[in-house]
Amino acid sequence: VRFNGPARGAEKQRLLAGLSQPPASAARFLLGQVVVRRIARRTLAARIVEVEAYEGEGDPAAHAFRGRTARTEPLWGPPGTFYVYFIYGMHYCLNIAVERRGEPGCVLVRAAEPLEEGRLEPLSCRGPGRLCRTLAIDLQLSGRSAFALDSGLWLREGGRVEAAVSTRIGISAATDRPLRFFDAGSRAVSARPRDRS
């Protein structure tokens, strides 16, 4: 299989450079990159097609806005740290800390398009909750790194994609910021952006 471990060497450095930017830029960078899940002798891989940027302490919609707690601690970690939280009594959501250690900006991974080798249903990673269910992502991964061997969930280099932009989904504060980025050509994108009129 093509992605049988975390990124290393020059690939890792390029990914780290992309993540070490403010959330909106890091989110654009993450579009088209690949999430790899190694679980029970199986390797699942999917290309990220939809993300949202959360700007940390200055963003009323961000979890970090309410302060640093045991749950949100990974947001302050180095770029590539996973932040996973549980929501609505049944779903998990996957975030990746970006910018730099000590700055709680992050990117929510909302949808991905499975690559051939994983043999997943094409729409099985459409939406943040479904993506986590399909890739078996839960609270155990919160605080782990996208570059650590023992995470079993990694970020690998894919292609870069032209980003369509909209406001973010499912939030009630800071609803007008254009911080959702998606691949308009992908069927795996979760929802059509709400009309802005």
Add this chain to the structure above:
DNA sequence: ATTACGATCATCT
């Protein structure tokens, strides 16, 4: 085609 609702629990007040 769009809107409404219930499920269900970690986390914070």
Add this chain to the structure above:
DNA sequence: GATGATCGTAATC
């Protein structure tokens, strides 16, 4: 005790 970065199904247009 209230809330929520969702999803699937059901009801209504």
